[in-house]
Structures are given as structure tokens and as C-alpha cells.
């Protein structure tokens with residue numbers, strides 16, 4: 001298996017399963033880290049942040065989050081990500097502790113990036129997500145913007161959800177953002193947390209650089225994470241299956257300025 005791909009764990013301790021845990025020590029990522037936790041009903045999970053900020057995304061189920069004297073309750077809007085409606089998230093800055101309490105069984109993504117400054121903890125309600133429909137022909141996808149680069153909430157963290165129906169490609173035509181060369185391109189690492197409906201499906205994700213020193217094509221299954229330290233990173237979805245992924249991005253500057261693979265940019269110019 002590619003060293004960019006991570007399979008889920010299933011070890012439950014006291015009602016908490018750390019399904020995914022991708023960080024600087026088990027990946028080539030220096031800015032982005034990602035955890036996916038599953039909590040049984042009434043289970044709790046606590047953590048202390050030092051130099052990182054986190055966006056806690058309630059993927060499914062209902063939970064509350066407490067940090068300092070702030071309590072955010074009734075978080076979560078769906079039983080499955082494939083309900084295709086936005087959900088609630090909480091942003092918490094560095095030098096903080098937080099505790100998540102599950103009101104029902106829930107699946108929660110913890111998206112981390114370096115905090116360049118201390119910011120106010122706050123809830124990002126489902127209604128605050130902008131929803132975008134991008135692309136045409138077999139390049140259609142829907143995006144929920146939780147923390148887009150235009151958001152003032154985080155200091156460096158970007159978080160979006162992307163839905164791609166069967167037979168379509170997303171993150172396509174292939175684009176990259178691995179050069180700190182603004183205004184042409186920004187440097188942002190990225191993680192993809194994938195879900196597939198129905199669950200036995202698979203999608204293909206290629207991660208490659210212009211010189212092909214990195215060129216990995218992965219068969220990605222439900223629950224897998226793919227890390228993108230650099231390179232183009234398109235996703236293709238087989239007929240009959242729907243793809244969901246949660247993207248976390250961060251780098252030295254909080255701006256998403258991507259560069260399309262010139263070989264495939266013509267895709268965008270079709271009438």
C-alpha cells in the first residue's frame with residue numbers, strides 16, 4: 001500500500017475509537033494533522049492543544065464541546081454524511097484544552113494546523129457553511145465550505161467537505177498547491193478523509209508531481225485517509241457509488257491558490 005494511504009483502526013477503549021491519526025511523525029506532513037474519532041453514546045474525549053489550532057467537525061451524530069468556560073451544545077445535523085447537508089463544527093485555538101461529549105454515537109473529525117496566533121474559540125454552525133456546486137459534464141461536485149480561505153475564524157486551517165457522484169471526477173482537472181510562490185501558487189499540504197456510499201465501493205486517487213518523482217495511484221476505500229504532502233491529487237469515482245471526502249489544508253500562508261496541470265487544463269475550456 002502507498003505510504004500516502006492510511007487504513008482505519010478499530011480499537012475501542014472506554015467508548016472511544018481513534019479510527020485515524022495522521023500527524024508529522026507518521027507522514028511527510030509538517031503543517032496538517034488529522035484525527036478521526038468515533039464515540040459511543042455518552043463517551044467523552046479530551047485533549048490539550050499547545051501550538052496547534054483545531055477544527056472539530058461533527059461528521060455524524062450529536063455531541064457537545066467544552067473549552068474553558070465556553071460550552072457548545074447540540075452539535076451535529078446528520079446520521080450519515082451522505083445526507084449531503086452541512087454539519088456543525090467548533091474552532092479552538094492553541095494553548096487550550098477541550099472536551100467532547102457524545103450525546104449519541106458519533107463520528108468526529110479533528111483537523112489540526114499550526115496556530116500562528118491565539119484566536120477566539122467559536123462554533124461554526126451548519127448554516128454558516130457556504131455550499132458550492134462546481135464543474136460540468138463528468139467533473140461535477142458539491143462543496144461545503146467549513147473553513148474556506150476567506151474565513152477569519154482560523155489562523156492557518158482550511159477545511160471543506162466535497163461530494164462527487166458516480167462517474168465523476170473531482171479535484172480535477174488535476175491541480176496542485178505545493179509552491180510558496182504567490183500570487184501564482186500557495187503551499188498547502190492536504191489530507192483527504194474518504195467515505196463511500198455504499199461502503200463496499202472504492203475510488204481512485206492519484207498523487208503525482210510534474211517530474212513524477214512522486215506518482216502514486218491508490219484504490220481508496222471507505223474510511224481511508226490519503227495524505228498529500230505535494231503534487232496534483234485528482235479523485236475518480238466509479239459508476240454506482242458516491243464519494244465524500246473531508247479536506248484539511250494548511251501551509252505557511254492561509255490562501256488556496258492552486259496551479260492546474262497544464263496538460264489537462266483544456267478540460268476547463270470546453271463549451
Ligand SMILES: O=C(O)C[C@@H](O)[C@H](O)C(=O)CO
Nearest residue numbers: 134141160162170171172247
Ligand atoms: O474538486 C474540488 O473542487 C475540490 C477540491 O478543490 C479539493 O478541495 C482540493 O483539492 C483542494 O485542494
